[in-house]
Amino acid sequence: MVDREKVHALVREAKSESLEEKDILINTLHKVQDYFGNYIPVEAAEIVAEELVVPKSKVYEVLTFYTMFSTKPRGKYVIRVCVNLPCHVTGGREIVQTLKELLGVQFGETTKDGLFTLETTSCLGLCGVAPVIMINDQYYGDLTPKKVKELIENLRSGGDAR
Numbered sequence: 001m002v003d004r005e006k007v008h009a010l011v012r013e014a015k016s017e018s019l020e021e022k023d024i025l026i027n028t029l030h031k032v033q034d035y036f037g038n039y040i041p042v043e044a045a046e047i048v049a050e051e052l053v054v055p056k057s058k059v060y061e062v063l064t065f066y067t068m069f070s071t072k073p074r075g076k077y078v079i080r081v082c083v084n085l086p087c088h089v090t091g092g093r094e095i096v097q098t099l100k101e102l103l104g105v106q107f108g109e110t111t112k113d114g115l116f117t118l119e120t121t122s123c124l125g126l127c128g129v130a131p132v133i134m135i136n137d138q139y140y141g142d143l144t145p146k147k148v149k150e151l152i153e154n155l156r157s158g159g160d161a162r
Contacts, residue, residue, distance in 0.1 A: 002043040010035055011051040025052060025062055029069055038074040038117070045071065067121060074117035075110045077155055079103075080134040083120045086127040091144065095131045098145040102152050115156065 014028035028048055033040050045063060049056040063069045067080075081087075081096055100106060103116050110117040126132045129141025133148075140151065 002041050002047070004043075004047055006035065007032060007044045007047040008051055011048055015052075025054065025059065026066075028052065029059075029062060033069060037076070038078055039070045039072055042071055067119070073110070073114075075115050077115055077135050078117045078119060080119045080121040080124075081107075082122070082124050082126075082130070082132045082134075084123040084127075086123075087131040090130040092131040094145050095133065095143050095148055098148045099133075099152075102149060116152075 010031045011028050014031050015024055018024040018027050025048070029040060029045075032044050032048060036044065040063060045059050046056055049059045052059075063071055079099065081092070081099065083092065083096075087095075099118060103111050103118055105111055105116070105118050107118055107120050121134065124132050124134055124139060126139060126141050131143045132139060132141045133143060134140070135151070135155070140147075
C-alpha cells in the first residue's frame with residue numbers, strides 16, 4: 001500500500017524546487033523513485049498525475065520512455081551496462097559475462113538478496129574509457145573483469161563501489 005500523503009508531499013516538494021514548469025514531472029518522478037527505492041509503484045504514478053493535473057498517460061509516457069525510471073522493484077544498486085559498439089569491442093563482452101556470473105542474473109533481473117539489478121543501456125558518452133558501466137548515478141570506466149569483481153565485492157560488503 002502506498003502512503004498517499006507522502007507521495008503528495010513529495011510532489012509538493014518537487015514543485016517548489018523546480019525552476020521551470022517542464023521540469024516538474026521528471027523532478028517529481030525522481031523524488032518518488034528515490035523514496036520507494038529505485039522504482040515507482042503504479043499507485044504512486046497515478047497520485048503524481050492527479051497532483052500535477054496531467055493525464056496518467058503523460059506520466060506513463062515519461063516512465064516508460066526514460067530508462068532511469070521503473071515501475072517494478074529493482075535492487076539497491078542498479079547496474080547499467082553500456083552495450084554500444086565502443087564498449088563491446090574493448091572488452092564489454094567479458095564485463096557482461098563477469099557481471100552475470102557474479103550476480104547470478106540476466107539483464108532485466110534482480111538478485112535474490114535485492115541488492116543488484118542488471119540492465120543494459122545505450123551509450124553513456126564515455127567511449128574514451130570503454131568499457132563502461134553505471135551503478136546508480138556513478139560511472140566506472142576502463143573496466144576489467146578484476147575491477148568489476150572488486151566493485152561488486154565492495155558493494156556486497158557494505159562499502160561504496162570505489
